[in-house]
Amino acid sequence: MGSAWRVFWQQFRENFHTTGAIAPSSRALARELCWALKDQRAVADSPPRRILEVGPGTGAVTRFILGHLRPGDRLDLVEINPQFVQFLQRALESDPRFRIPPEVEVQLHQGSVLRWEPQEPYEVLISGLPLNNFQPQEVQEFLDRFAWLTRAGGVVSFFQYIGVRRLRQWVASAATRSRLRGIGQVLHATLSQYEVRRRMVLGNLPPAWVHHLRFADPRPPSLPGKIERASHP
Ligand SMILES: C[S@@+](CC[C@H](N)C(=O)[O-])C[C@H]1O[C@@H](n2cnc3c(N)ncnc32)[C@H](O)[C@@H]1O
Incomplete structure (x- = not known):
């Protein structure tokens, strides 16, 4: 198995659009992304949780998530890139x-989160998607999907690199500038309504903002049909 950094660098060069980063997330970034899991851990008799990680890559954040899981929890990993899926499958096995904690179920799925249709919604969704690489309407689709995938009161955590959009606006073409401006507007609209916590993580390459959202009901109107919520009172 190649090292995580080597695999990541290779995918950065071969699949920049979906990879969007030069290196896996740092421990500091992973720690902050797991904020909602730490929070709920304090409640001794809280029920098992369903957790979704979107875009786990080589598993830099996955390892931290695993460290926070309790018996009965379930973790789904949805990754679009088959090379990352192969790497992560081997890592999970060997x-x-x-290490997967006792009585925890972990499932790795290859495909886009936009097509992911689980049986039940999640309490926590952690995303590593490189949002600056997409069109504004795609970013909106991802955010809507995240809202649809989490139960009311659940937490969605994701990051964006600090200043990258502003920096690229200086050197990019008019079309790219307009795309990046559009992404900023889409993110601002969602964050101003649903953000519950924001932290700056300087110890990452590049430094990042981590955003935590809590979508309440009613959900954004553009969402696809509802997930059956029978077992989530
Ligand atoms: C910036 S990397 C983050 C990787 C890892 N979470 C980390 O922090 O090191 C973005 C990841 O999102 C994945 N990805 C991109 N688009 C996706 C999609 N539509 N559905 C699922 N995964 C996607 C990429 O393949 C890649 O693994």
């Missing part, structure tokens, strides 16, 4: 840093 790398001690990816």
Whole structure:
């Protein structure tokens, strides 16, 4: 198995559009992305949780998530890139840093989160998607999908690199500038309504903002049909 950095660098060069980063997330970034899991851990008799990680890549954040899971929890990993899926599958099978805690179910799925249709919604969704690489309407689709995938009161956590959009606006073509401006507007509209926590993580390459959202009901109107919520009172 190649090292995570080597695989990541290769995918950065071969699939920049979906990879969007030069290196896996740092421990500091992973720690902050897991904020909602730490929070709920304090409640001794809280029920098992369903957690979704979107775009786990080589598993830099996955390892931290695993460290926060309790018996009965379930973790789904949805990754679009088959090379990352292969790497992560092997890591989950044989790398001690990816030890799955007892009575925890972990499932790795290959495909786009836009097509992911689970049986039940999640309490926590953690995303590594490189939002700046997409069109504004795609970013809106991702955010809507995240809202649809989480139960009311659930937490969605994601990051964006600090200043990258502003920096690229200086050097990019008019079309790219307009795309980046559009992404900023889409993110601002959602964050101003649903953000519950924001932290700056300087210890990452590049430094990042981590955003935590809590979508309440009613959900955004553009969502696809509802997930059956029978087992989520
Ligand atoms: C910036 S990397 C983050 C990887 C990892 N979470 C980390 O923090 O090191 C973005 C990840 O999102 C994945 N990805 C991009 N578009 C996706 C989609 N539509 N559905 C699922 N995964 C996607 C990429 O393949 C890649 O693994």
